[in-house]
Amino acid sequence: MADTLFRQCPRSGLFFHRTGESLMKAHAVFAVVFFLIGGIFGLLVMLTRMPSVHLLDAETFYMALSIHGTDILIFWIIFFEVAVLYFASSTLLRVRPAAPALGWLGFILMVVGSIMTTLTFLRGNSSVMFTSYVPMPAEPTFYLGLILFAVGALVGCFLFLATLVIAKREKTYDGSIPLVTFGALTACIIAILSILFGAVILIPTFLWSVGLIPEVDPLVYRTIWWGLGHSSQQINVSAQVAIWYAIAAIVFGATPMSEKVSRTAFLLYILFLQLASAHHLLVDPGIGSSWKVFNTSYAMYLAVLASMVHGLTVPGSIEVAQRRKGYTNGLFEWLRKAPWDNPVFSGMFLSLIIFGFLGGITGVIMGTEQINLIIHNTIFVPGHFHATVAVGTTLAFMAITYFLIPVLFQRELILPKLAKWQPYLFAGGMTMLVIFMLGAGTLGVPRRHWDVSFSDALMQYQYAGTAITMLGMAGLGGILAAVGGGAYVLIAVGSLVFGRRLDQNATLLASFGVPLKPGSYTLVRPERLGMTPAEAEGAVSHAAPGTFTLALVFLATFVVYFFINAKYLSSLWHMS
Amino acid sequence: MAITPPSQRIWWHKPIDRIEALWVGIALVWCLVLFFWMPYWHLFGKQNLSNESYKTSPAAFEAKVQAMVEKHKVRTETSGDIPVVAPPPGSDVYMLGRTWEWYPILELKKGQSYRLHLSSVDWQHGFSIQPVNINLQILPGYETVVTLTPTQTGEFGVVCNEYCGVGHHTMLGKIYVKE
Numbered sequence: 029m030a031d032t033l034f035r036q037c038p039r040s041g042l043f044f045h046r047t048g049e050s051l052m053k054a055h056a057v058f059a060v061v062f063f064l065i066g067g068i069f070g071l072l073v074m075l076t077r078m079p080s081v082h083l084l085d086a087e088t089f090y091m092a093l094s095i096h097g098t099d100i101l102i103f104w105i106i107f108f109e110v111a112v113l114y115f116a117s118s119t120l121l122r123v124r125p126a127a128p129a130l131g132w133l134g135f136i137l138m139v140v141g142s143i144m145t146t147l148t149f150l151r152g153n154s155s156v157m158f159t160s161y162v163p164m165p166a167e168p169t170f171y172l173g174l175i176l177f178a179v180g181a182l183v184g185c186f187l188f189l190a191t192l193v194i195a196k197r198e199k200t201y202d203g204s205i206p207l208v209t210f211g212a213l214t215a216c217i218i219a220i221l222s223i224l225f226g227a228v229i230l231i232p233t234f235l236w237s238v239g240l241i242p243e244v245d246p247l248v249y250r251t252i253w254w255g256l257g258h259s260s261q262q263i264n265v266s267a268q269v270a271i272w273y274a275i276a277a278i279v280f281g282a283t284p285m286s287e288k289v290s291r292t293a294f295l296l297y298i299l300f301l302q303l304a305s306a307h308h309l310l311v312d313p314g315i316g317s318s319w320k321v322f323n324t325s326y327a328m329y330l331a332v333l334a335s336m337v338h339g340l341t342v343p344g345s346i347e348v349a350q351r352r353k354g355y356t357n358g359l360f361e362w363l364r365k366a367p368w369d370n371p372v373f374s375g376m377f378l379s380l381i382i383f384g385f386l387g388g389i390t391g392v393i394m395g396t397e398q399i400n401l402i403i404h405n406t407i408f409v410p411g412h413f414h415a416t417v418a419v420g421t422t423l424a425f426m427a428i429t430y431f432l433i434p435v436l437f438q439r440e441l442i443l444p445k446l447a448k449w450q451p452y453l454f455a456g457g458m459t460m461l462v463i464f465m466l467g468a469g470t471l472g473v474p475r476r477h478w479d480v481s482f483s484d485a486l487m488q489y490q491y492a493g494t495a496i497t498m499l500g501m502a503g504l505g506g507i508l509a510a511v512g513g514g515a516y517v518l519i520a521v522g523s524l525v526f527g528r529r530l531d532q533n534a535t536l537l538a539s540f541g542v543p544l545k546p547g548s549y550t551l552v553r554p555e556r557l558g559m560t561p562a563e564a565e566g567a568v569s570h571a572a573p574g575t576f577t578l579a580l581v582f583l584a585t586f587v588v589y590f591f592i593n594a595k596y597l598s599s600l601w602h603m604s
Numbered sequence: 605m606a607i608t609p610p611s612q613r614i615w616w617h618k619p620i621d622r623i624e625a626l627w628v629g630i631a632l633v634w635c636l637v638l639f640f641w642m643p644y645w646h647l648f649g650k651q652n653l654s655n656e657s658y659k660t661s662p663a664a665f666e667a668k669v670q671a672m673v674e675k676h677k678v679r680t681e682t683s684g685d686i687p688v689v690a691p692p693p694g695s696d697v698y699m700l701g702r703t704w705e706w707y708p709i710l711e712l713k714k715g716q717s718y719r720l721h722l723s724s725v726d727w728q729h730g731f732s733i734q735p736v737n738i739n740l741q742i743l744p745g746y747e748t749v750v751t752l753t754p755t756q757t758g759e760f761g762v763v764c765n766e767y768c769g770v771g772h773h774t775m776l777g778k779i780y781v782k783e
Contacts, residue, residue, distance in 0.1 A: 087770050120607055157767050163744060164727045164769065203609040246728055246743040273606035283605055285624050287615040311740045313657035313748040321642045329635035336631040341624065345606075397642045398651055404739040405730040405765035472737040474730065474765030478773040485774035486684050486705065489734060489761025560611040576623045583634060590638070594645075601736055602650040602717075602753035 034122070034554050039530075040278070040435045043554040047128040048118030052111045052436060054135055055184075056429070057524075059107035062142060063422075064517050066099030071510040074461075078503030079481065079496050086478040090155040093476060095146060097158030101417065102177070102260070103142040108425050109215060109267050110138070110184040115436075116212035116270065117191040122554040123200045126190030134183030141177030144169050157476060159257060162233060162244045171234035178223045178230070185216045185223070201557035207284050207291065208277070211270025214294040219263045221302055225255030247314050254305035262301035264417060265335065266294065268379065268424040272342045275376040275427060279367065282349035283560060285341050285572070293341075296334035300326040307391075310400035317397065324395045332392055339384045340579045343377075344572035351571070359574040375427025375451035382455060383420030386462050387412060389586050399593050402600065405476075407499075408469025415462045418509070419455055426516050427451065433520065439527030447519050454512025460505025464498040470596075471495040653740075656749040662725035665747060669698040673708050681709060681778075688780070696721060699762070699777065701729035701742050703769055706762045706777020714757050714781050722748045730766030733779060739765060754781040 033046040044052075069092040075083040076092075084092060118125040125131060147169075148154050154166035192213065195201060205213070229252040235241045273290070276282040284290045306323030309315055326332060343363075350362030367373045390412040394403040403409065430447060433439055441447050473480055473495050480491055480499070612618060620628075646652050676691045687708040691697050693716030700707045701724040712718060722731055724744040731740040736756070740748060762777030 086773065090767065090770065090772075155770075161728045161766075201609050203613045204615065206608050207606040207610070245745065247746060250741075250743075277605035277607045281605060283611075286618065286620050287610045288618065289620055289624055289628065309741075311653065313741075313743060313746040314659075316655045317646060317653070321639075325639045325642070328639045332638075333628070333631050333635050336635075337628060340627045344624065392638065396638065398645050398649060398653075401651060401653075401739060402737045404741065405732065406737075406739065470737075472732065472734045472763070474732060474763055476767040476772070477765070480773070482774065482776060485776050486682050486686075487761075487776040487778055489763060489776055489778075492735065557608060559609045559613070560605050571621075572623060576627065579627055583630065586634070594641070597651050598649065600651045600738055601733075601755050603738070604650075604652055604654055604751045 036554065037435045037438075040431075042119055042435060043122045044436065045118050045124050047131075048114050048125040049436065051125065051128065051131045051135065052114045052119075055107050055111035055114070055138075056432065056436075058135075058139060058142075059104050059111065059425075060517060060520050062099045062103035062107060063513070065146065066096050066104055067510065067513045067517070069093075069096040070100065071506065072096075074503050074506035074510070076478065078500050078506075080500055081503065082479070087152070087155070089478045090157075090476075091149060091152055094155045094157050095149045098149070099142075099146060100422075101158055102174070103146075105264055105417070105421060105425075106177070106181050106219075106260075107138065107142075109219070109263060110134075110181060112267050112271070112428075113184055113188040113212055113216060115432075116209045117188050117195070120206055120209050120557075121192070121195040121200050122557050123191060123195040123198065126187050126194055130183055131187050134180040134187065137176050137180030137183065139180075141173045141175070141180060143173070144176065145173030148173060159253065160233070161253075162236070162246050162249045165237055168234060168237040171230055171237055175227070175230055175234060178226050181219065182223050185219050188212070188216050199556065200554075203559045204287075207287060208270045208274045210291055211266055211273060211294055214297050215263045215266035215270065217298050218259055218266060218301060222256050222259035222263060225252055225259060225305075229253045229256065247312060250309060250312065251305060251315075254308045255302070258304040258307060259302055261413070261417060262297065262304060262331075264421040265301070266297055268383070268421045269294075269335075269338045269342070271424045271428050272338070272376055272380055273345075275372055275424075275431070276342055276346050276349070278431060279370065279373045279376075280346050280349040282345040285344050285348065289337060290341050293334035293337040296330050300331040300334075303327060304331075304395075307395045307400075310395070310397050311404045320397050324397055324400075329392070332388075335384075335388055336579075339380070339388070339582065340572075340575060342380060343578065344575040347572040347575045359577055362574060369448050371430045371447050371451050372427050375423050375430070375455075378451055378455040379420050379423040379427065382423075382459055382462075383416055384582060385585060386459065386466075387415030387417075387420050389589055390466060391416060392586075393590055393593050396590075396593075399597050401603075402593070402597055403469065405474060406469035407465045407473045407475045407477075410475050411462050411465030411469055414458060414465065419458045419462070423451060423455055423458075426454065429516070429520055433523045433527070434530055437524055437527075438530045439523045440530055441519060442522045442527050443515075443519050446515050450512055450515045450519065452512075453515060454509055457505050457508030457510070457512050461502050461509055462505075464502035464505060468495045468498040468502065471498070473499065654750060658747040658749070659745060660723055660747040662723075662744065665698070665700060665721075665723045666725060668721070669700045669707065672696070672698050677708075678711065691718065693718065695719070698722075699731070700725060701731065701764065701768075701775075702726055704764070704771040704775035706731070706764070706775065709778045709780070711780040711782065712752075712754050714754050714783055717751050717753045720750050720752045722750070727768040728766050729764050729768050729775070732763040732765040734761045734763050736760060741766065754779075757781045757783055
């Protein structure tokens with residue numbers, strides 16, 4: 029009977045399965061908890077790297093940095109992504125989730141693992157950073173926690189696939205799965221591959237930490253670990269792009285310009301993003317240049333091509349939808365008249381722009397084999413991935429949260445004014461942080477470093493004054509971003525606790541055994557999910573000249589910045 | 605819409621919009637430029653890694669470093685009496701990373717090439733010549749060889765930019781380049 033308990037959200041028309049909905053909520057809530065923990069430690073890290081503040085002592089700093097990296101990059105993001113998987117399968121396909129009991133088991137494994145690893149960090153003997161490079165050892169419970177978490181996430185992935193099978197078999201939809209579900213499927217496949225890489229290296233490393241294996245080779249570790257470490261960031265790319273498409277559909281009723289192009293682009297992610305481990309090994313010994321060149325370029329940049337395609341088709345589909353509504357003046361009326369005060373839209377659009385312009389461009393440039401020589405392990409690197417993960421992924425997740433609070437959690441948003449400003453605050457702060465980190469990194473400032481003034485070192489080295497100033501400016505950006513992040517947690521948690529209950533007939537209470545009121549969960553299976561009405565794709569042309577112009581601006585920025593860095597490289601001492 | 609199944613069952617046959625196709629073409633061309641720039645730089649650029657590296661052990665590498673120090677030491681510096689070594693141009697030069705120093709200090713000549721060997725005897729380290737900004741990953745058990753030709757004179761810092769424990773931020777080294 030529990031199989032067929034659905035409620036329809038009156039404001040969105042989406043169907044939520046009772047158990048599927050609980051699983052989504054549980055994962056999303058834990059995601060936000062880890063966002064809060066990781067964010068606080070991130071702020072402490074930033075306040076220490078600001079030369080004028082220099083808050084923590086060295087030992088606490090390295091611990092805080094380890095927690096910040098792991099809790100944000102792994103726990104916040106993967107918890108949220110598993111929630112997205114349940115949403116993209118159970119809700120979007122109107123189907124019961126497969127084996128919900130296993131779903132809860134996976135969830136519990138993730139909770140136990142994430143708490144175990146975080147507590148191990150807090151004991152202070154395992155400040156090995158997110159990357160935990162051997163042979164520097166961490167306590168066994170650090171690796172064990174990660175392994176448990178990964179197994180839990182793997183369970184979530186396979187249940188997602190099983191749910192797709194059920195939907196197909198029970199014919200809950202017509203035609204092909206929606207593009208957003210397809211994007212989530214991409215994320216799921218990449219997640220499975222990443223977790224397998226993780227198992228291959230973390231299980232031996234765990235055995236080494238308890239003394240059962242004599243050693244783990246550092247180069248082998250780096251090569252395979254980055255199959256987890258970088259590929260897991262590619263899960264984020266797929267998930268966030270899927271969310272961009274979802275928000276374009278939710279806010280504008282936008283239809284993909286071409287299913288064929290968008291889906292092929294997702295397919296390229298699956299085929300080539302896995303090669304990205306090489307990005308971290310470009311200046312490592314023991315690996316040849318041809319391997320580096322082929323892998324770092326994702327086989328001739330075919331995954332970059334995919335991102336450039338999504339970068340056009342997502343705003344392009346919004347432009348087409350807006351033009352159909354009559355915003356046809358000039359190149360950019362469609363964009364000017366977009367709902368900039370709706371955080372679901374503004375968060376998504378800022379995520380897209382900043383991900384592309386700052387994250388994408390810097391990522392490709394530092395992933396160029398020789399240019400990596402001037403960037404490897406400088407603070408340019410975290411500058412890049414704060415643009416991709418903190419703005420791209422995190423802001424996309426924040427944006428969809430504002431949609432999910434009324435629809436999934438059935439609560440009215442508290443502090444709507446703050447919510448309106450939150451994406452700008454967070455994106456603005458992060459952009460400032462990122463730009464100054466990139467700048468300081470270009471001047472050679474190292475990442476993961478407690479004191480670039482080397483005050484208690486035997487030898488001395490003095491960085492350029494500009495570099496130190498930039499660290500200070502990055503800190504100001506970081507503080508602003510932390511305020512934005514705090515506002516997000518406040519609104520999200522506050523709405524869950526204090527927000528007015530919406531759609532009373534379908535309260536949380538009813539989902540836990542209390543007799544159902546009429547109009548909440550029903551025993552009737554939702555009707556089949558039909559294909560997009562043909563008129564939505566319309567006879568109207570798919571012209572998106574404004575987006576094309578933006579894309580050309582992007583390309584010009586990309587080309588210029590690439591050759592600036594190539595020029596910088598050519599000024600270095602000669603190496604062969 | 606992206607949250608519903610496509611309107612056509614066989615969406616594969618729907619033609620692609622002109623602008624979209626044009627962008628895919630432009631992006632593909634740029635991707636190929638990016639790709640072929642790397643082999644191009646291997647042929648014509650002056651900043652490439654040699655791909656030469658060896659498996660080694662801390663003891664073996666330390667012995668080589670020590671042999672060079674004894675042969676070419678010119679003076680010592682700092683309160684730690686760190687040797688300054690001036691090896692002849694063209695020779696094999698060694699620098700070792702350990703918690704928390706780059707050892708020894710090197711004195712090189714501008715415009716001359718040296719075969720620089722790098723390794724670590726404990727954790728992973730990051731070899732970062734500043735302000736030139738050359739950055740290499742150094743692994744214990746692996747010996748990296750780079751043929752290095754300084755093109756500037758002066759005093760250069762060697763920063764460690766891979767986290768290597770609580771004293772990481774005190775790990776420095778030095779390279780002098782003379783005319």
